[in-house]
Amino acid sequence: MKKKVNLVLRHVFLLLLVVIWLVPILWLFVTSFSGYKGINTSHFFPDTWTLDNYAQLFFRSDSIVQYNRWFMNTLVIAIFTCIISTILVLMVSYTMSKLRFPGRKQLMSFSIILNMFPGVLSMIAVYFTLKTFGLTNSHIGMIIVYSAGAGLGYLICKGFMDTISVSLSEAARLEGASEAKIFWRIIIPLSKPIIVYTVINAFLLPWGDFVFAKLMLNSGVATDWTVAIGLFNMLGKSMINKYFSVFCAGGVIISIPISILFVIMQKFYVEGITGGSVKG
Amino acid sequence: MKKALNAIGNYFKNIGIAFAKGDIWVKLSAIVMGAGYFARKQIINGIIMLLVEVLFVVMCIGYAAPNLAKFGTLGTVQFEQVFDPLTMTSTVNDYDNSFLILLNSIISLFLILVFILFWIANMKAVYRLQQKKENGEHINNFREDVRSMFNEKFHITLLTLPAIGVILMNILPILVLVAVAFTNYDQQHMPPNALFTWVGWNNFKNLFTNSVTVTFGYSFKKVLVWTLEWAVLATFTTYIGGILLAKFINDKKTKLPKMWRTLFIVAIAVPQFVTLLLVRNFFADNGIVNTFCSSIGLTDFLKSVGLVSSNLTYIPFLTNPGWAKVMIVLINIWVGVPYQMLVATGVLMNIPEDQIESARIDGANPFQIFVKITMPYMLFVTGPSLITDFVKNINNFNVIYLLTQDVYVTSDQLLANSNAKEIDLLVTWLFRLTNEYYNYKMASVIGIIVFIICAAFTLITFTRTIKGDKEEEFQ
Numbered sequence A: 001m002k003k004k005v006n007l008v009l010r011h012v013f014l015l016l017l018v019v020i021w022l023v024p025i026l027w028l029f030v031t032s033f034s035g036y037k038g039i040n041t042s043h044f045f046p047d048t049w050t051l052d053n054y055a056q057l058f059f060r061s062d063s064i065v066q067y068n069r070w071f072m073n074t075l076v077i078a079i080f081t082c083i084i085s086t087i088l089v090l091m092v093s094y095t096m097s098k099l100r101f102p103g104r105k106q107l108m109s110f111s112i113i114l115n116m117f118p119g120v121l122s123m124i125a126v127y128f129t130l131k132t133f134g135l136t137n138s139h140i141g142m143i144i145v146y147s148a149g150a151g152l153g154y155l156i157c158k159g160f161m162d163t164i165s166v167s168l169s170e171a172a173r174l175e176g177a178s179e180a181k182i183f184w185r186i187i188i189p190l191s192k193p194i195i196v197y198t199v200i201n202a203f204l205l206p207w208g209d210f211v212f213a214k215l216m217l218n219s220g221v222a223t224d225w226t227v228a229i230g231l232f233n234m235l236g237k238s239m240i241n242k243y244f245s246v247f248c249a250g251g252v253i254i255s256i257p258i259s260i261l262f263v264i265m266q267k268f269y270v271e272g273i274t275g276g277s278v279k280g
Numbered sequence B: 001m002k003k004a005l006n007a008i009g010n011y012f013k014n015i016g017i018a019f020a021k022g023d024i025w026v027k028l029s030a031i032v033m034g035a036g037y038f039a040r041k042q043i044i045n046g047i048i049m050l051l052v053e054v055l056f057v058v059m060c061i062g063y064a065a066p067n068l069a070k071f072g073t074l075g076t077v078q079f080e081q082v083f084d085p086l087t088m089t090s091t092v093n094d095y096d097n098s099f100l101i102l103l104n105s106i107i108s109l110f111l112i113l114v115f116i117l118f119w120i121a122n123m124k125a126v127y128r129l130q131q132k133k134e135n136g137e138h139i140n141n142f143r144e145d146v147r148s149m150f151n152e153k154f155h156i157t158l159l160t161l162p163a164i165g166v167i168l169m170n171i172l173p174i175l176v177l178v179a180v181a182f183t184n185y186d187q188q189h190m191p192p193n194a195l196f197t198w199v200g201w202n203n204f205k206n207l208f209t210n211s212v213t214v215t216f217g218y219s220f221k222k223v224l225v226w227t228l229e230w231a232v233l234a235t236f237t238t239y240i241g242g243i244l245l246a247k248f249i250n251d252k253k254t255k256l257p258k259m260w261r262t263l264f265i266v267a268i269a270v271p272q273f274v275t276l277l278l279v280r281n282f283f284a285d286n287g288i289v290n291t292f293c294s295s296i297g298l299t300d301f302l303k304s305v306g307l308v309s310s311n312l313t314y315i316p317f318l319t320n321p322g323w324a325k326v327m328i329v330l331i332n333i334w335v336g337v338p339y340q341m342l343v344a345t346g347v348l349m350n351i352p353e354d355q356i357e358s359a360r361i362d363g364a365n366p367f368q369i370f371v372k373i374t375m376p377y378m379l380f381v382t383g384p385s386l387i388t389d390f391v392k393n394i395n396n397f398n399v400i401y402l403l404t405q406d407v408y409v410t411s412d413q414l415l416a417n418s419n420a421k422e423i424d425l426l427v428t429w430l431f432r433l434t435n436e437y438y439n440y441k442m443a444s445v446i447g448i449i450v451f452i453i454c455a456a457f458t459l460i461t462f463t464r465t466i467k468g469d470k471e472e473e474f475q
Helices: A002-031 A052-059 A068-096 A104-116 A119-132 A139-152 A153-162 A166-174 A177-190 A191-208 A211-216 A227-234 A238-279 B002-021 B024-029 B035-039 B043-069 B096-136 B142-148 B156-182 B201-208 B216-250 B257-269 B273-281 B289-294 B296-304 B321-349 B353-363 B367-392 B397-404 B415-417 B426-435 B440-467
Strands: B080-083 B087-090
Touching: A002 B216, A002 B273, A002 B321, A002 B397, A052 A068, A052 A238, A068 A104, A068 A139, A068 A153, A068 A177, A068 A191, A068 A227, A068 A238, A068 B426, A104 A139, A104 B156, A119 A139, A119 A191, A119 A211, A119 A238, A119 B096, A119 B156, A119 B426, A119 B440, A139 A211, A139 B156, A153 A191, A153 B043, A166 A177, A177 A191, A177 B156, A191 A238, A211 A227, A211 B080, A211 B397, A211 B426, A227 A238, A227 B273, A238 B002, A238 B257, A238 B273, A238 B426, B002 B096, B024 B035, B024 B096, B035 B043, B035 B096, B043 B096, B043 B142, B043 B321, B087 B156, B096 B156, B156 B440, B201 B216, B201 B440, B216 B257, B216 B367, B216 B415, B216 B426, B257 B321, B273 B321, B289 B296, B321 B367, B321 B397, B353 B367, B367 B440, B426 B440
Parallel strands: none
Antiparallel strands: B080 B087
């Protein structure tokens, strides 16, 4: 009997935790259908239900809401960032994992220290450098910001490549394959899981980034923005009472693809972290 | 250390040998790069080297020299605009832009350094060629040289592009940041309309002084203390919380562990800026939580206890320094625990089952098992990432900024004078200084300080990850 009570208590406790964790998400979801545009401060659920907030997002663009443009902007930036970053990361991780050359360890140590330098700190200089070349408020500028330094984030991918048996590449080498061929034909096909991880990770960056976008896209023209900046802007003091429900609708829309990708990625995330550190 | 010194010593010794023992072509290469290649019939290599040298000279004359000449003063000609009423146009004089001078000078210095290294490498390569010729070894033709870029020199081919990216995005900005910390670049000295110049260690002194006009010393101390408190609290609460949650869900007695895990993941899969901005309004002064609290009488209860001052009709979740700090840590638990739960789940699955089993047979209770077996194992495996998390939390911009921007107003005049708030981390303070107040000089100084703090903690991790790296073991 005591065991049964314990079992029930255990699940009630878990349920309580889940409720705490999901209440804000639920609030986001229900408010996005609210007929009242501002924040409903008296009831959790909206007083009137409507789909108008979504309609406003997609079909009634104004100087504040340019959701389709934001979505396209972010998508373009994300796709290019994802391609460039993945290539850079793969190049560095293969070099560090499979090739042996003088200065390799020193280079690795240096890159780890450099990677610890938070991007937020040097962004003033990045901003002015890009401004000199006229690249602020542009897609190209954002893509450079997100992908140029990607080569430093190679550790998890390298950890994975370390586990690929060296005998495969040895055999290929004996048959006269060049290092470049080994890279393309053997290592890349075997690294599929970690490539998926790297691709999704790089793709998600522009959707979630706030700091750099806020700094680089400062023209005040809504059509230039990414989703993050656009949604943040809706919650400004003068805006919040007219746009809060619209913000929630925008949040729901963006969360759907991101959540799916995130759930796919989390499997690799766990493998990457633990796989890397077990060896360390 | 001695090894490094030896390596540097050898590096220079080799150039000396190249000079002393090289023939006339090698010596000529010091002035006309590529000469040594022409002599060994490597015509294309020679042309490339010569081209690099010509490009470098052009770069020096056209770009580096004019900028470096003004590097000492960062420009002297003030921006002037003259409006001509007759033609209705305004003419701008040939003014100096201090920031461009600074940026271009740093790039120039960097290029010169790269060229010197390139020149040294060239000298050595040319001397090697001479030796090869004397010993009758095979000398590569151009095609073979290109092929070697995909074989024994493949690492150079692969690393060139990433290295250029890292230099542009990471190294050059850091150098510029360090330089700006020694100038008076702020709102009164904004190029192109005004010049700025070197001021030595003044900004660093300002950061530690406390006077009527300069309150940076006071703010810095407060912000630094809170940053460290925050980093410790945020790291440990989410770490412990994540492990406990993972243990709880993975316990054999829990039904449907996968479903519970997925529910928690849903909460963090929504982009952080959405959830954080939402939660901020959830806990607003006139927000829904406050409505709820006052209707069940919690607000009045807290007033009577003294946790909420009596002239308020709401709980100042995110507007009172004490409340805001507690709330930020709690909300961060909400954001961070599911992540840690994911990581901990992965690690816990690998925990050697036999140890726990034998401990149980010996009569250890679950608590003892957790403290004596599970925790040490977790710490061993996730130790390095714990320090990484700590450094990340020092720079946890999102949580603080998104929760408090536009909402939190400081009432401490001394903090306000230096544009800081009680709940600011060093990074959010830095961000506000640049983004709202254009105080680049102080922001750069704070940036350097943060870097030193992070680097100190990183060195601890780094010795472990590099030295203890058993990367060959699995190959």
